[in-house]
Amino acid sequence: MASTNRAHREEGRAYWAMVTPAFALYLLVMAFPIVLSVILSVSNYSGGRMFGGERWGFVGFGAYVRVFTDxxxxxxxxxxxxxxxxxxxxxxxxxxxxxxxxxxxxxxxxxxxxxxxxxxxxxxxxxxxxxxxxxxxxxGPIGEIVNHVRVGNFQAQLKSIFDAAGGFSLSDDVINKILHLAGPAGRSMFSDPVPELRDLLSSYQGQPMNDVYAALSNLFVQKWSPAFxxxxxxxxxxxxxxxxxxxxxxxxxxxxxxxxxxxxxxxxxxxxxxxxxxxxxxxxxxxxxxxxxxxxxxxxxxxxxxxxxxxxxxxxxxxxxxxxxxxxxxxxxxxxxxxxxxxxxxxxxxxxxxxxxxxxxxxxxxxxxxxxxx
Amino acid sequence: MSEAIRESRLKKTLSTLGRGAVYIVMGLFAFMTLYPIFWLIMNSFKTTREFQVSQLALPRAATLQNYVEAWKMGEFGLLFPNSIIYTLGATAGIIFLSLMAGFAFAKLKSKATKPIYNSFIIGILLTTQTLMIPLFLEVNLLGIYNTRLAVLLVYIGAGLPIGIYLSTEYIKAIPSAVVxxxxxxxxGFFKILLKIIIPMSVPVATTLAMLNITNTWNEFALINILVSKTELKSLPLGIYKFSGSLSTDYGKQFAALTIGMVPMLVFYVIFRKQITKGVAAGAIKG
Structure with a gap:
């Protein structure tokens, strides 16, 4: 009987020795902060040392009212x-x-x-x-991809306009088609679109077509900025x-x-x-x-x-x-x-x-x- | 008969189509996962100027300069050892304390087991981050703000609920006859713990190690309020420095992000099976 009692006590001591470190730490990190937040939420504590600093105390549930009305x-x-x-x-x-x-x-x-x-x-x-x-x-890359696609589309359409005209041509028809492609925003860059665009393009006479496409897309394709x-x-x-x-x-x-x-x-x-x-x-x-x-x-x-x-x-x-x-x-x-x-x-x-x-x-x-x- | 054959052929075509659709959807998801990571690493070798010219092209002349500068600016030489100390210290602490308490809960008789064990179970859903303000104040009250001790104590305390749950359930399954x-x-009980229980608990200890190594290495919210001195900070805090005014210095920012990402990627590649097993085990209980 005495020996079972001693064994019992030993088991009890071992139990607490094994559980206490974990439980104490758990209380320190989970339970104590909850208690602290209960106390401070109904106080007027405003920082600084909690004891021996500025005096603070209970003021009621105003903080909760403020939270729920915020x-x-x-x-x-x-x-x-x-x-x-x-x-x-x-x-x-x-x-x-x-x-x-x-x-x-x-x-x-x-x-x-x-x-x-x-x-x-x-x-x-x-x-x-x-x-x-x-x-x-x-x-970011999303903007780059989208703008890349836009420029690509625009240039492909330009190419088909010029191809239909049989190469570099500044006929009214071609100019009008380009202006149509540029849309209202593009047209509004000029006060008298057709002659002004013709003037601009005539300076590209004899240049590679790719340069013409690049110049026109720089001018007309609006950069999209994905500022989500x-x-x-x-x-x-x-x-x-x-x-x-x-x-x-x-x-x-x-x-x-x-x-x-x-x-x-x-x-x-x-x-x-x-x-x-x-x-x-x-x-x-x-x-x-x-x-x-x-x-x-x-x-x-x-x-x-x-x-x-x-x-x-x-x-x-x-x-x-x-x-x-x-x-x-x-x-x-x-x-x-x-x-x-x-x-x-x-x-x-x-x-x-x-x-x-x-x-x-x-x-x-x-x-x-x-x-x-x- | 021919009707039946046609029907089965239709079924087969449909299932091939369906399979293709499944591959496309999952492939898209996999691409969305891997491409940003690849994009980040690739751009970390470009100068900021080159990045601004094109973000999609491969680097023309790969430079390591970003890494040199980011390492210096982020003071990663200081932060790396800290991250290792916090990760290993917290993980070892959680495993040891969990196995010890788990052994007591599972094999030693006590009336206290039920309330204490249940309070740990509650802690599984009570995330420590919701307590960061009172924790900050508590740590100040105890005079351990800006110490490694505070970081380790908080990390261990936060990791205990799931650790104790998994350890107790595991040790319960060990036959009592062994004890x-x-x-x-x-x-004695401590000898049994050290010589029998802990060696038999290697699988659950591995699970806990995987869970806690990844969690602690990446942890930000808590350490952010526990330390302000650079020599005590961990890697995620250092990387966060590259967000504000430095965020347009893309080269350095990308190098810093890569430095923060690569150690865990390597760890994941090596221990993928164990990590995913740990996740499945760790998330089971509510």
Whole structure:
């Protein structure tokens, strides 16, 4: 009896020695900040030393009122919601479909597709953000491609005009056709278009035709500048595109891993019984993956709440705050200009509460689907 | 009969067409993934002038000058070792603490297991980034702002929930008889942890290593609020420096981005299978 007691005590001591370091650290990083944000969100703390500095204390729930009446809060929440929608209706379905194509061997080389489509996930989001910022900027390759195509089209049409005229010719007909091609914007460069353009072109007499084409396209083809990220009304679109680009591969990996856990014999015997592709999908694959799909959806929502660095690097929340998300809204309130720590902590706590709501939702869903398969 | 043959031939044509469409869609996606990366690396060898002339053409005379300058300006010589310290330190810490606590949760009897273990599970969805403002204030309060210790503590604490979940589930599957017979032979619990459990947990430790190495190496939001001294910064912070006023000096910016991207690409090429396995395991639970 005494020895079992001693063994019991030893087990208890070992238990706490093993659990305490992890639990203490976890409390330090997760629990304590939550407590701190509760306290500071109802205080008038404005920075500096917390103890022995400027005195601060309880002032009430004004910070929450300010958050909920601030249109920028709702703007940020709306952007988070867009991200959630892109995840739920973009990344998840695409990831699922791609996973199925690989799983059902509709495409060859499964390793290649998995390997390539997952690549964006292992690159730092800072690199991804800055890379796409450049691609979508006026100096990016999209503008170069579009303008290249425009110039190419314009020159091809010029060539057919001159070819029809049998070479370099300055007849009224040719001049008019060129002016027609130039459009109203091109014509408006001249006060008397036909003679002025003829004068201009006559200086090219005897030069190679390519020079003539180049000169005319320089003059008439309007350069297109793809300033997606600087136009407030469209700036969110490239951001959402990059989010889709980045994370679709992760859901592909997730869905494929769970599809591969399905017993192949079930599908085999269903096929023998005459089930077609869509029946296999509907009655075997989808039910087997329901838990994974729900978990992925919740993961996507909590992922959107925590996303920060990608948009921070890509747009910084701009232009004029239209791409701001909750985390950036919070960050700017704490670190940009005069810090408003009560407000920033209130935002932080609101985000934590949304997370808790999600966790509760997971539990409910888990009970209903019994989806704890791993 | 001929009707049936025609029908099956039609089916075959349709499925070939469908297959072609699948290849096109997935191929397009793969192209959109790889081309920007290729484009970035290619342009990092051009001067800014050449980049402005053409962004699509291959570099005419590849220059390494961008790398030399970006390395100096970003002070990557300082940041690289920091990134390695943070990544290895946090990963080792998470694995060891997770296996130790996981062993206690899975094999030692205690009434405390249920509430403590469940609180870790909650932490899986509670992302640390939402707490960055109170964390910043806490670190200041504790007087460890601008220290490597703060970065490591926060990284380890943030990685523990998923680490403990995976470790506990894994160790639960190890037969209890293994532990019991070692107990009868007189081994203490720590000896069992070190000599039996940890060697048997290499697969789950590998999964955790893959998850945490990639996460920590690329982490930005937290370290951004934990340190401001250059000699403590990690690579992503250094790369971010190339965004503001330097963002139009494309040559240097691209070189910096490539420097930030290549180590993980190499790591991925070597450990692709293990990394994707880790992702699938790590994302399972809500």
């Amino acid at each position: 249109p920028w809060f709702w703007n940020a929440l709306k952007n988070n919601l867009y991200i959630v929608l892109v995840s739920l209706f973009g990344q998840l379905p695409l990831g699922f479909i791609f996973a199925y194509f690989i799983y059902a061997k509709i495409v060859k080389a499964p390793g290649f597709w998995q390997g390539v489509l997952y690549v964006p996930n292992i690159i730092s989001v800072i690199v991804v953000g800055l890379l796409w910022q450049t691609i979508f900027s006026p100096h 990220l600087t136009k407030p009304d469209v700036a969110m679109l490239p951001v959402l595109f990059v989010i889709l680009w980045m994370y679709t591969g992760m859901y592909l990996i997730l869905f494929l891993a769970n599809m591969q856990k399905i017993d192949g014999q079930i599908i085999e015997s269903a096929r023998i019984d005459g089930a077609n592709e869509s029946q296999v999908m509907r009655f075997i694959i989808l039910p087997a993956l329901s838990g994974t799909i729900v978990n992925s959806a919740i993961l996507a929502i909590s992922g959107s709440l925590s996303s920060f660095a990608l948009i921070f690097a890509m747009t910084g929340g701009g232009p004029s705050r239209v791409t701001e998300i909750l985390s950036i809204y919070m960050y700017n309130n704490a670190f940009l200009g005069r810090p408003n720590f009560p407000l920033a902590n209130a935002i932080s706590l609101i985000m934590v509460l949304i997370s808790f709501a999600l966790i509760a939702l997971t539990k409910v869903v888990e009970k209903r689907y019994g989806g704890k398969e791993d | 019991e017979s070692a107990r009868i032979d007189g081994a």
